[in-house]
Amino acid sequence: MCFRSNGGGMRVIVDVDGVIADFVGSFLRCYQDYGGEVPEGWVSRHWTAINTDLPNPEIALRVWGHPSLFRDMEAYPGAIEALKEMNDRYDVRIATMLPQPWDVHIPARIAWLGENVPFLLHKQLYFCHDKNILDGDWMIEDNVDNLKAWLNANDARKGALVNRSWNENEWRHALPANRVIYIPGLEWFSLTS
Numbered sequence: 001m002c003f004r005s006n007g008g009g010m011r012v013i014v015d016v017d018g019v020i021a022d023f024v025g026s027f028l029r030c031y032q033d034y035g036g037e038v039p040e041g042w043v044s045r046h047w048t049a050i051n052t053d054l055p056n057p058e059i060a061l062r063v064w065g066h067p068s069l070f071r072d073m074e075a076y077p078g079a080i081e082a083l084k085e086m087n088d089r090y091d092v093r094i095a096t097m098l099p100q101p102w103d104v105h106i107p108a109r110i111a112w113l114g115e116n117v118p119f120l121l122h123k124q125l126y127f128c129h130d131k132n133i134l135d136g137d138w139m140i141e142d143n144v145d146n147l148k149a150w151l152n153a154n155d156a157r158k159g160a161l162v163n164r165s166w167n168e169n170e171w172r173h174a175l176p177a178n179r180v181i182y183i184p185g186l187e188w189f190s191l192t193s
């Protein structure tokens with residue numbers, strides 16, 4: 001299946017954490033910064049597991065307030081370039097939710113976006129806990145629950161789930177097969193038109 005433009009007006013809603021930015025990698029660095037140990041080869045098997053599956057859950061909970069958590073994430077290889085290319089073709093909107101403390105994390109996210117995706121305009125950025133308030137043609141997500149809720153709200157919507165370790169056990173039975181594509185990373189779209 002290709003990702004086709006309908007004359008440049010197609011709106012594509014793009015998530016940040018787990019799609020553009022390596023949130024889990026940043027989480028693990030912050031966890032180590034607070035003294036936590038990460039077992040060799042540890043990978044997140046569900047997006048909620050990062051709270052409970054690391055050896056010290058108390059440290060993991062503290063990490064949610066770490067000032068570097070959303071500021072020092074690394075972009076996934078090729079993701080920024082792919083987003084730039086998409087932005088030249090489509091009506092791209094960034095939709096992102098942030099946990100408490102928002103007075104730390106929202107400025108960090110804005111600074112990160114300004115540094116990593118300066119080609120986007122402020123009107124393309126949405127900070128929303130409920131992404132269903134945003135309408136669009138496609139949503140690119142790594143969170144199965146978010147994508148499922150957005151797709152269920154309108155039968156015309158389509159989704160792209162970025163395959164990550166934390167969603168590989170649930171997506172096959174959770175999402176409508178005829179309206180979802182599965183991609184290894186955002187850069188996949190740079191190969192389509």
Ligand SMILES: [Mg+2]
Nearest residue numbers: 015017018142
């Ligand atoms: Mg995400």
